[in-house]
Amino acid sequence: MIQAVSNHRGDVRRLRAALLAASVLGVATPALAAEPDPDPAEVEAVVVTGRRVSEASVAIGTDQATATVSITRDALLSAPAGVTGLKMLESLPGFNVQANDALGMYEFGNSVSVRAFNFQQIGFLLDGIPMGRSDQFGGSPIYRYVDNENLGRVQASAGAGDVSLPSYASLGPIVDYFTKTPDVDAGGSISQTLGEDNLRRSFLRLESGKIGNLSGYVAGSWIKGDLWRGPGFIKREHYEGKVDYAFESGGNLTFQTVHNDYYDYDSPSITKAQYLGTTPTPDTFGRKGRDFAYLGYVPLLAETTAGVKYSNAAYNQYYKFAVNARQDHLYGLSLNKPIGEAFEIRSTAYYEDKGGYGVSPEAYSVSKTSYDNEKAYVSGLTAPKGLQYGLSGVDGIRKGVTVGGTWRTGVHTVQAGVWLEKDDYHRTQARYNTVNGDPDGVPLLNEPVHLQRNYVSTRETTQFFLKETVKLFDERLKVELGFKSTDIDYKISGYRNPADYIAQRRPTITDNWKDGFLPQVGLVYSINSRDQVFTSYSENLALPRGADDIFSAASPTVPGPEPETSQNLEVGYRANRATFNASAVIYYTAFDNRLQSYASVVPGSTTTETFYQNVGAVEAHGAEFSGQWKPELLGGKIYFNANLSYNRAEFENNFGTNAIAGNTLPDFPTWLFQSGVTWEPVDWAVVNVSARHLSDRYTNMTNTEKTDGYTVWNAYVDLGDGFGVGPLKQVKARVNVDNIFDEDYLGTITTTVSTAATFRPGSHRTFQVTLSADF
Numbered sequence: 001m002i003q004a005v006s007n008h009r010g011d012v013r014r015l016r017a018a019l020l021a022a023s024v025l026g027v028a029t030p031a032l033a034a035e036p037d038p039d040p041a042e043v044e045a046v047v048v049t050g051r052r053v054s055e056a057s058v059a060i061g062t063d064q065a066t067a068t069v070s071i072t073r074d075a076l077l078s079a080p081a082g083v084t085g086l087k088m089l090e091s092l093p094g095f096n097v098q099a100n101d102a103l104g105m106y107e108f109g110n111s112v113s114v115r116a117f118n119f120q121q122i123g124f125l126l127d128g129i130p131m132g133r134s135d136q137f138g139g140s141p142i143y144r145y146v147d148n149e150n151l152g153r154v155q156a157s158a159g160a161g162d163v164s165l166p167s168y169a170s171l172g173p174i175v176d177y178f179t180k181t182p183d184v185d186a187g188g189s190i191s192q193t194l195g196e197d198n199l200r201r202s203f204l205r206l207e208s209g210k211i212g213n214l215s216g217y218v219a220g221s222w223i224k225g226d227l228w229r230g231p232g233f234i235k236r237e238h239y240e241g242k243v244d245y246a247f248e249s250g251g252n253l254t255f256q257t258v259h260n261d262y263y264d265y266d267s268p269s270i271t272k273a274q275y276l277g278t279t280p281t282p283d284t285f286g287r288k289g290r291d292f293a294y295l296g297y298v299p300l301l302a303e304t305t306a307g308v309k310y311s312n313a314a315y316n317q318y319y320k321f322a323v324n325a326r327q328d329h330l331y332g333l334s335l336n337k338p339i340g341e342a343f344e345i346r347s348t349a350y351y352e353d354k355g356g357y358g359v360s361p362e363a364y365s366v367s368k369t370s371y372d373n374e375k376a377y378v379s380g381l382t383a384p385k386g387l388q389y390g391l392s393g394v395d396g397i398r399k400g401v402t403v404g405g406t407w408r409t410g411v412h413t414v415q416a417g418v419w420l421e422k423d424d425y426h427r428t429q430a431r432y433n434t435v436n437g438d439p440d441g442v443p444l445l446n447e448p449v450h451l452q453r454n455y456v457s458t459r460e461t462t463q464f465f466l467k468e469t470v471k472l473f474d475e476r477l478k479v480e481l482g483f484k485s486t487d488i489d490y491k492i493s494g495y496r497n498p499a500d501y502i503a504q505r506r507p508t509i510t511d512n513w514k515d516g517f518l519p520q521v522g523l524v525y526s527i528n529s530r531d532q533v534f535t536s537y538s539e540n541l542a543l544p545r546g547a548d549d550i551f552s553a554a555s556p557t558v559p560g561p562e563p564e565t566s567q568n569l570e571v572g573y574r575a576n577r578a579t580f581n582a583s584a585v586i587y588y589t590a591f592d593n594r595l596q597s598y599a600s601v602v603p604g605s606t607t608t609e610t611f612y613q614n615v616g617a618v619e620a621h622g623a624e625f626s627g628q629w630k631p632e633l634l635g636g637k638i639y640f641n642a643n644l645s646y647n648r649a650e651f652e653n654n655f656g657t658n659a660i661a662g663n664t665l666p667d668f669p670t671w672l673f674q675s676g677v678t679w680e681p682v683d684w685a686v687v688n689v690s691a692r693h694l695s696d697r698y699t700n701m702t703n704t705e706k707t708d709g710y711t712v713w714n715a716y717v718d719l720g721d722g723f724g725v726g727p728l729k730q731v732k733a734r735v736n737v738d739n740i741f742d743e744d745y746l747g748t749i750t751t752t753v754s755t756a757a758t759f760r761p762g763s764h765r766t767f768q769v770t771l772s773a774d775f
Contacts, residue, residue, distance in 0.1 A: 058153065059628055060574045060583035065480050065522025066161070066536045067570055067585040069093065069626055071154040073180070078688065078716055080736040081193040081770045082201045082223050084143035085154065085177060086110055090692060093624040093643035094158045096669055098748040102196075102738040102766040104143065105223075105234050106264060107136045107324065109760045111748045113668055114158050114173050116589045116620035116649045120545040121564070123161060123170025126177045127256065128402065129332050129350045130166040130419065135546070136324075138394045138425040140352060142177060144260045144328050147221050149189065149203055150240050152180040158624065159570045159587050160538040163465050163482040163520040166402055166419035168543045171566040171591055179256065182215035182244050183207040187775050195768030198233075199225035203772075216243035228763045230293025231319045232265025251337035251344070258330040262356075266322030267293055269750055269758035272705070284314050290744055290761035294319035298440050305364060310386030310437045313363035318439040321389065326356035347403045355395040361439070362388040362431050370431070370450040370498060377502050382447040386437015391445075392453075396425035400461075411471045415482075419463040427548065429453040451501050455494030457548050462487045467520075480522040486541050487514040488563075496552035507556040513563035515541045532574040540566045545595055562614045566591035582627030589620040590652075616653030618665060622646045638679050645672040655701060658754055663703045666751035671695040671709075686718040699749050699757035707759065710745035714738050728773040739765045 061068035069092055079088060080103060087104030089112065090097035100109020112119040124131040124142040133139035154177050161167070161174020186209030193201040205219035218241040226233050242256040270292045273279040277288030285295060295317045305311035331351045338344040367384040375381050404417025429452035434441035467482030493508040495501055522536035544550060544561045551560065572585030593614040623646050630639035649665040664670075676690030693711040720732040739762065748760040 060576070060581050060626060062532065062574060062576065063478070063524055064157075065478070065524050065534050066157050066538075067093075067159050067572055067583070067587070067624060068155060068157045069583070070156070073152055076148040076151050076154070078686075078718060078734070079148060080195075080716075080738060080766075080768055081148075081191060081203070081734075082199075082221070083148065084110075085146040085148065085151070086112065086141070086143045088148070088154060089156060089175065091643070091674060092156050092158070093626045093674075094622075094645040094647065094672065095156070096667070096672060096694065098667075098760070100267065100748060100760045101228055101234075101763050105236065106227075106267065107141065107143070107262075107326075108266065109748050110141075110143070111667065113665075115568075115587065115622065115647060116566075116591055116618050116665070116668075117171050117173055118667075120169065121171040121542060121591075122173040122175060123165065123167030124175050124177070125165060125167070126258075126330075127179055127254075127332065128176075128334060128346070128348050129330070130168075130400070130402075130421070132352075132398055132421070132423055133169060133543070137358070137392070138354070138396060138427060138548070140328070140330075140354070140398065142175070144262065144326065145258045145330060146177055146179075147203070147219065147238055147240065149191070149205060149221070150179050150219050152178045154178070159585075159589065160520065160536055160540075160568045163467050163484050163518075163538070164404065164415055164417060166421075166463055168421075168459075168461050168463070168486060168488055171540045171542050171564060172538065172568040172589065179240070179242065182217045182242060184210045184215065188217075189772065189774045191770055191772035193768055193770040195225070196764075196766040197226040197228050199223070199768060213246045213248070214243065215246075217241065227265060227267055227293075228766075229291045229761070230265075230267050231296030232267075232294075232322075234264040235262070237261040247337065249338075251335070254332075254334045254336075256332045256334075258328070260326070260328045262324075262326045262328075264324050265294075265319055266324065267760070268317075268322075269748075269760055271756050271758055272707070272746070273756070275746065275759065275761065285317065290764075292761070294322060298438070305368075308364055308386060308437065310439060311364040313365065315387045315439045316361035316363055318361070318387075321359055321361035321387070321439060323359040324356070325358075327354070328356075329353045342409055343405065343407050345403070345405045347401065349401045350399065352398040353396075354398070357394065358392045360390040360392070362390045364388070364437070367431055367449050374450045374498060374501055377504055378451055380448065381451075382433055382449060384431075384437070384449045385433045387434070387439045388431040388449055389434050389443040390431050391429070391443070393428040394426070396423065398423040404465075411475075413469040413471075415465070415467045415469075417465055419461070421459075421461045423459040423461075425457050425459075425548070427453050427455055427457070450498065451495065452498060453495060453552065455492055455496050455548075455552065457490070457492040457551075459543065459547075460489040461543075476526045478524045480520070480536075482521075483517050483519045485514075485516045486518065487516075488512065488543050490543075490547060490551075490560075492548065492551045499555075505556075509551055509556055509560070511551075511560040513541065513543065515539075515563075515565070530576045533572070534574070535569075535571040537567070537569045540568070542566075550595070561595055562593040564591055564593045564595060564614075579632060580627060580629040582625065584623065584625045586623045587621065590617065592617045594618055615655050616651060616661075618649060619652055620647060620649035620665075620668075622648055637681060638677060640675070640677050642675040643673070646670065647672070651701065655753065658702055660701045660703075663701060664698050666698045666700055666703075666757070667749045669694045669697050669709065684719065684721050684723060686721070687715075688717075689713065689715045697749065699759075700752045700754055702754040704754065705756060707746045707749065710743055710762070712738070712743050712745075712762070713740040715740060725773075727775050730772075730774040732770075732772050734770045734772070736768050736770070737765065739763065741765075 058070040084104040089095045096113045098111045100106040131140045134141045156175045188206040191203045201223040203221045220239045224235040239259040245253045301312035334348040367388040400421030402419045431449045433444045433447040465484040490511045518539045520538040524534045570587040574583045625644045628641040649668045651660045673693040679687045695709040699705045716736045742765040745762045746759040747762040750758045
């Protein structure tokens with residue numbers, strides 16, 4: 001019944017949004033077309049200038065039919081060294097980015113939400129290469145594939161990315177990362193960073209310069225630092241390279257590669273009660289507050305099973321049983337070639353090889369029960385000796401190709417393309433003994449206690465798009481009409497869970513999600529050379545989030561989920577003046593077939609199982625503002641930037657026995673504000689202070705728990721622009737301070753349906769110093 005109501009309401013919303021978009025386009029076009037031609041004297045490049053000021057085309061997305069903004073290279077290079085490309089998104093309007101540490105390096109501590117969507121519903125691309133799923137296990141999260149020093153810019157569309165961009169994850173939002181092109185001159189750059197918690201980071205980039213038609217670079221970064229709470233460290237080695245061949249007749253052929261080797265120790269998520277120290281039973285080890293962490297020593301605890309020294313479940317708080325390691329390799333080959341004056345083609349082929357593992361502890365009593373359940377069906381198992389070493393392995397190959405063409409004739413530009421991808425992913429999971437069951441003992445990988453998973457999942461995607469852009473009224477009006485078709489085949493085979501081992505089955509389950517017509521329409525009208533209005537409407541379909549978890553948790557007879565779908569409508573205005581530029585947008589977003597873990601009766605039985613199912617819909621509406629201002633009265637030495645977002649994201653349906661219709665989505669703040677002031681006192685110095693504020697957030701779907709809002713202040717000082725010593729040019733020193741006032745807050749939320757959520761506290765005040773130079 002819930003599903004039927006949800007589908008009906010979804011159809012109504014879809015029709016309503018489509019009619020609204022049509023009316024906006026239909027009414028706006030003739031009205032705006034009636035404007036007189038601009039005075040030629042006004043048609044000039046009017047921009048705000050400054051070393052940290054973005055061009056209007058970047059800052060406010062001039063000429064874009066959707067709300068599109070960018071992070072410039074200067075902004076990327078002013079951020080703390082080693083900050084992830086994902087955490088940088090917190091400077092954009094509407095993006096709620098949470099991280100476990102100041103740099104966002106701890107992968108399982110990252111979360112993002114924007115409008116009505118979260119991290120797994122945003123599409124990410126790197127130089128046109130789709131990044132696939134953002135899952136930490138088996139996915140391709142963007143932060144593994146970029147270093148800020150190698151990026152030219154980051155472009156984000158909060159509501160609807162261009163229909164030509166390939167993604168099966170996006171329900172609208174798209175973030176595109178563009179790496180820097182190789183330099184014409186030979187040389188390079190180098191930097192060294194020292195920071196809090198024994199942070200050490202080195203970066204080196206070598207440029208070949210232009211050699212005939214060839215140019216290229218190789219770059220590497222090496223970073224290691226202690227966890228800011230608890231024992232352990234994070235270590236990352238990262239390498240990138242690019243070779244560009246420029247054709248004499250125009251266009252280029254580019255080969256690029258990324259290699260990332262990552263290793264870290266985990267830190268725990270904690271409840272509010274643990275954070276406040278108000279749990280009914282005090283923590284066994286006296287922990288509380290933002291520094292609540294795993295133990296750096298093996299404690300002495302009473303046996304809970306006679307004769308088993310390490311049977312106490314609290315031994316799982318020892319840090320060496322919480323580890324993640326990943327190795328990722330990406331290769332891409334791109335061709336961009338004009339054919340004549342009216343036609344050009346672009347094609348990208350890519351290949352990704354990934355692997356790694358994760359370690360987690362399992363208490364003796366849990367392992368003993370699982371061992372007893374499996375030992376009669378699985379040969380080679382060994383009885384547990386104490387705390388178990390839980391090992392999860394991941395590996396896989398993802399490969400694909402995009403082919404597209406652009407044809408220009410008169411006022412028309414026609415684009416078409418196709419994307420093909422195959423993603424094979426292998427997952428294993430088992431529990432093993434250690435020597436004597438000791439938490440600090442060597443893992444005995446020849447003594448499995450019980451088996452959890454050993455399956456392969458495959459996704460095969462075909463996506464086609466067609467788009468026409470028409471420029472009318474002396475190119476003052478641009479109309480975009482397009483659609484894409486998405487078809488995703490899915491298959492999972494093997495042991496998905498312990499029940500498969502016990503039943504001695506290795507099922508193969510298949511599913512398919514597709515939609516042959518997902519439209520996108522947009523309009524941009526230049527009122528004059530300095531003002532624009534724009535509007536867009538789009539529909540999207542995404543691969544169900546966590547598809548492997550969905551199909552591995554339920555019985556083979558349970559039907560698969562419907563894909564999540566969305567409708568996005570936005571209307572906006574842009575202004576560009578000599579002392580300021582700004583963009584304002586209002587939006588309406590809806591998505592259906594929301595996935596949530598839910599207990600349901602297995603078809604053909606009276607047994608209930610908990611697995612992800614489609615349970616309802618979500619609607620969001622709001623407004624976003626972004627702008628920068630350089631007032632004349634301050635002599636051009638000081639300028640300001642600000643982003644302000646208002647967002648209401650609400651459930652449209654009740655969930656099981658939980659009356660949540662009308663409730664706010666957990667982890668979606670109503671207000672987001674970011675502002676900064678930049679001072680250029682002299683030619684060789686830049687000083688910036690910024691603040692970021694989030695309003696309070698609910699932590700569960702029933703809205704019975706919330707966490708307070710917070711404000712974090714950051715600053716940096718850049719010294720030495722234009723200074724050189726011998727062969728070194730642009731010798732600089734930069735000091736970054738994050739969380740100046742040491743704000744104590746709860747950041748990343750692991751949301752729940754109705755119970756208390758868990759959190760990752762925000763990190764302490766951190767300092768880092770970076771010395772860099774070009775040569």
